[in-house]
Amino acid sequence: MTQWNPVKGQIMTKWAEDVDSTNPYPSYPRPQMKRDRWLSLNGLWNYVITRTMDKFPTRYDDKILVPYPIESALSGVKRPLKPREVLWYHRMLIIPPEWHEKRILLNFGAVDWNCIVYINKHKVGSHQGGFGGFFFDITEHVSWKNPNEIFVAVQDPTNKGSQPRGKQILKPWAAFYTAISGIWQTIWIEPVSNLSINTIKITPIFDSDEFEITVIDTDKRSILKNELVSTPKTRVIIEVFQQGKIVQSTEGETSIPIKVKISEPKYWSSESPQLYDFRISLVINETIEDTVLSYSGLRKIEVKKDSAGIPKIFLNDEEIFQLGVLDQGYFPDGLYTAPNEEALYYDANIAKDIGLNMIRKHVKIEPAIWYHHCDKIGILVWQDMPYAGSIIRGSISQILFRGRWLWKTRALRKNKEVITQFEHELQDMVEKLNHFPSIITWVIFNEGWGQHRTIELTNKIREWDSSRLIDSVSGWVDKNVGDMRDLHKYPGPMMPELEEFRVSVNGEFGGLGLKVPGHMWKGPKYWAYQTYKTQEELQQEYAVLLQKVKKLKEQGLTTAIYTQISDVEQEINGYMTYDRILKYDKEFLQKIHRNIIP
Secondary structure, X not given: OOOOOOOOOOOOOOOHHHOOOOOOOXXXXXXXXXXXXOEEXXXXXXXXXXXXXXXXXXXXXXXXXXXXXXXXXXXXXXXOOXXXXXXXXXXXXXXXXXXXXXXXXXXXXXXXXXXXXXXXXXXXXXXXXXXXXXXXXXXXXXXXXXXXXXXXXXXOOXXXXXXXXXXXXXXXXOOEEEOOOEEOOOEEEEEEOOEEEEEXXXXXXXXXXXXXXXXXXXXXXXXXXXXXXOOOOEEEEEEEEEOOEEEEEEEEOOOOOEEEEOOOOOEEOOOOEOOEEEEEXXXXXXXXXXXXXXXXXXXXXXXXXXXXXXXXXXXXXXXXXXXXXXXXXXXXXXXXXXXXXXXXXXXXXXXXXXXXXXXXXXXXXXXXXHHHHHHHHOOEEEEEXXXXXXXXXXXXXXXXXXXXXXXXXXXXXXXXXXXXXXXXXXXXXXXXXXXXXXEEEEEEEEOOOOOOXXXXXHHHHHHHOOOOEEEEEEOOOOOOOOXXXXXXXXXXXXXXXXXXXXXEEEEEEEOEEEOOOOOOOOOOOOEOOXXXXXXXXXXXXXXXXXXXXXXXXXHXXXXXXXXXXXXXXXXXXXXXXXXXXXXXXXXXXXXXXXOOOO
């Protein structure tokens, strides 16, 4: 391959032709903790597929465009990675000379699933987990004068393993889709001082108009215990800005929560997504060792009873009804990775434009810049934990008996390794995404898939993050915990019985299908819960469903989530086709939705 070209054979989005193979995804990828100096490693890498992680490759199959998964057309490869295969990435890197004397951090947005990273053939670390970001300090192994050799070795069993994977499957069918493997989010390096900021946590305290900021540092200074009695005191300086003007400043210490009071506050909501910017500096004596930029919004979300004694969801002390959409984050050309940033934001923009106020991000975790965009445009997010497969060894089948799903299991031996990995990645998700004010609900399990220890996990999330709601199980197998009773009904809608403390939620309904020739995925048999031949028939049925939603709202329903924002592969029940052509008349949708959430 002398130059990059997407692999043809399937439909593509309009953004595919705009992909810049020299610098895909050019924006800084971590808006919650942004540094000025950085270098993207996205672009063309060498790749080869082997059968072992124990031996460095000496030849390569071709080039692959990072950060698109190898199974995608936009990677330039478009081939599956088998469970026993190893995908090797390779490239050379020159460290900018002005970074000399700094520590170099190598950051990964996400790699699916198990990877080992080498610099100049020295192992710098490994990571398991297909959705969370991670980094390694590679300073001790880089050359400042010569090009540096980077290897990333990846293995991914997909559904042959039991790791969290969402809806990926090796043989797609029905509501399960093409697997992705390898690097699928931005890779970058950045220089930091020996004393630097590792993490920050900003928690809005709505009732007192405050932000609570905790800064955790990393101290890599070479200090000999027997030669240095004391170290200079480290200070944290925090400056808060609103629309470019400083509104507050304070200072404190690392690892200790620092509160910042905001006078004349402006609150974050879906109608008015006001955000405050932060400049956070780490200082020794009068020397600034590290500075990061961040942001947050003042808001709170809670369940409490309305004037009629019915539990409802309140945002900033105001009752809200959430009319949302299921969003699986798949694209026909990039699969898990949108073709570019405009495409990544497009679905959230469309949801907002047609009059919805919430997105349920379904069994997938997006890049941080997606949540930042939701923060900016003011759309609420329910975040699912990616599905991890069964925790039961042996076969499992389910049958529908008199309207109830019954589970039949054999060899009921719980897999502790699977449970441990799932809970590790669940905590990682909550801790890495707790920054974003648009996220108001954590969804632990979907429809009983891989469900286990529901009560314990709900309590753990309460400990990790008490500022959001918890939907312990969206659909099926309710354990009477969490903040909501959530049922699914297709086409629906439907409403769970009202309870004393939990709100009533219809977590999935709709699924109305329409084929649009020329905009359909070539694959297994197309399906939807109900299929129509014309746009007129589709819109007539949609209007009927939404009128039912309005009546249920009047009876106490708090949330209704339509399936789904776009078609995904063989599933044709989206507002849009898989390549993002709107199937409905936009003004029709806006009018219908305004009738429910003005």
